[in-house]
Amino acid sequence: MINAPKKFFITFLLIVILLASILLMNSTVFSKNENYDAIKIAEGSVYVYEIMPDNESLSNILSKSFFESHVKDLNSYLDVNEVNYIITVQKDYWKAVSSKIISINGSDPLETGMIACKNIYIIIKVDTIERDNIIVNITLSMRKGYARFGIKYDPLPITDTGWYLKNEFYVSYFNSLNMSKLLIIDRRNHDVKDLMGFGLGEWPFWLKDIKTNYDAVLYGLDDTAFIEGFNVTKPLSGDARIIVLNMTSSAPTIFSINNIHINPENQIYTNKGLLGSEIRILNVTFDEKEQIMDLLRKLDTTCLQNPGCREIAMHTVFPGIIMYDNNSIIIKHGLPNIMNFNDKPWTYINDAAILAREYPILNMGYHKIITIMHGIEYKGSRYITIGFPDLEAVSYDKNSKLLLYISVKNKNNIFGMLNTILPSVIVRAFGIAGFELTRYSELSMKLVNYEVV
Numbered sequence: 098m099i100n101a102p103k104k105f106f107i108t109f110l111l112i113v114i115l116l117a118s119i120l121l122m123n124s125t126v127f128s129k130n131e132n133y134d135a136i137k138i139a140e141g142s143v144y145v146y147e148i149m150p151d152n153e154s155l156s157n158i159l160s161k162s163f164f165e166s167h168v169k170d171l172n173s174y175l176d177v178n179e180v181n182y183i184i185t186v187q188k189d190y191w192k193a194v195s196s197k198i199i200s201i202n203g204s205d206p207l208e209t210g211m212i213a214c215k216n217i218y219i220i221i222k223v224d225t226i227e228r229d230n231i232i233v234n235i236t237l238s239m240r241k242g243y244a245r246f247g248i249k250y251d252p253l254p255i256t257d258t259g260w261y262l263k264n265e266f267y268v269s270y271f272n273s274l275n276m277s278k279l280l281i282i283d284r285r286n287h288d289v290k291d292l293m294g295f296g297l298g299e300w301p302f303w304l305k306d307i308k309t310n311y312d313a314v315l316y317g318l319d320d321t322a323f324i325e326g327f328n329v330t331k332p333l334s335g336d337a338r339i340i341v342l343n344m345t346s347s348a349p350t351i352f353s354i355n356n357i358h359i360n361p362e363n364q365i366y367t368n369k370g371l372l373g374s375e376i377r378i379l380n381v382t383f384d385e386k387e388q389i390m391d392l393l394r395k396l397d398t399t400c401l402q403n404p405g406c407r408e409i410a411m412h413t414v415f416p417g418i419i420m421y422d423n424n425s426i427i428i429k430h431g432l433p434n435i436m437n438f439n440d441k442p443w444t445y446i447n448d449a450a451i452l453a454r455e456y457p458i459l460n461m462g463y464h465k466i467i468t469i470m471h472g473i474e475y476k477g478s479r480y481i482t483i484g485f486p487d488l489e490a491v492s493y494d495k496n497s498k499l500l501l502y503i504s505v506k507n508k509n510n511i512f513g514m515l516n517t518i519l520p521s522v523i524v525r526a527f528g529i530a531g532f533e534l535t536r537y538s539e540l541s542m543k544l545v546n547y548e549v550v
Contacts, residue, residue: 136497147544148217151539164536178456185531194320207247214242231282239274288442296476298521304498314340327450335479338481370488375469443475502543
């Protein structure tokens with residue numbers, strides 16, 4: 098027979114053990130749910146991004162008119178209100194961009210495909226994770242539209258309605274049109290190449306593990322841009338769009354996908370995209386220095402009072418630094434020494450292009466002013482960059498480093514912003530060269546679905 102005090106002790110101990118077991122069970126279940134509900138980069142993972150307008154009401158009237166006229170030129174029977182995007186794809190991307198003279202119908206219409214559609218999705222499936230590489234299957238999926246491909250373009254995309262031959266073009270009215278590619282991501286530096294070995298750029302859909310507070314992502318390479326008028330030591334192939342991220346920053350809002358909710362502090366976020374360039378005013382005497390410095394300070398104050406100029410200043414990633422050295426006033430913008438590019442597939446070039454001109458300054462006569470454009474070099478080709486001037490906002494998940502969304506904006510872009518929102522790994526992989534048209538001046542690419550197959 099158990100006495101009362103001992104019975105109370107045993108009962109108390111059993112209650113404690115029971116409570117501990119319940120707490121442990123709940124803790125274990127929560128841990129499992131937390132792990133299950135976290136986004137992961139793993140074999141079988143599928144990430145679906147949708148290209149979508151941010152604010153149709155702010156679209157440029159001229160870009161709308163320009164876009165709708167090209168919809169009718171492609172097919173006069175199409176309803177312009179049911180078409181949001183036109184994409185031109187080339188059979189041979191490198192051949193098409195080599196001349197930099199590409200019309201809406203492509204460099205060779207018989208080797209070109211044109212797609213007009215209502216929706217665009219980018220579907221990424223992680224096929225295999227190897228020691229050095231990650232193999233991904235990317236599908237560019239267009240919904241509800243019309244396609245016309247020249248007879249020399251092959252293989253044709255897959256549509257749910259098939260193709261029929263009309264004159265020298267294959268045409269299709271589709272509910273779904275898909276183009277798929279296998280791409281190889283180098284895990285050491287996130288360089289991407291196709292199965293033929295062509296370099297496509299840096300992988301932007303998730304980040305590498307970063308050991309510093311800042312990271313730079315080469316998001317876009319425009320091989321069709323004309324860059325003229327600069328003094329260069331190596332010919333320029335176009336311009337580059339670079340995203341600079343402060344890994345300690347947070348987003349303004351929660352991001353939700355399926356049943357996963359990522360709090361602002363668990364996101365890597367930036368709404369700053371402009372890097373600017375370096376300006377040098379030469380042959381400035383010590384007496385002239387103070388006058389010019391005072392002028393620059395006044396210009397800076399005036400700039401902050403102007404809404405457009407103030408917006409540019411607020412959009413600049415790093416503030417400008419003014420110094421006087423070797424009879425020159427130097428205004429520095431660009432990537433500082435805190436950035437580490439050793440694990441990148443590209444090289445940062447501080448002086449990719451130089452423009453020298455003479456201007457009168459106050460009553461001190463003419464001074465030579467040199468503008469030094471920064472740039473990058475990728476696979477032997479050099480591009481100038483001022484960062485990502487059209488970037489509105491971008492956010493990555495701090496845990497998985499997966500891209501959650503990116504938004505771009507430019508009300509003055511007559512072609513819309515489709516060519517800016519698409520990263521170079523997509524553009525080059527699918528041969529998108531020509532005019533990537535849309536009626537919208539504000540676009541986002543957002544993660545809209547995530548699953549593990």
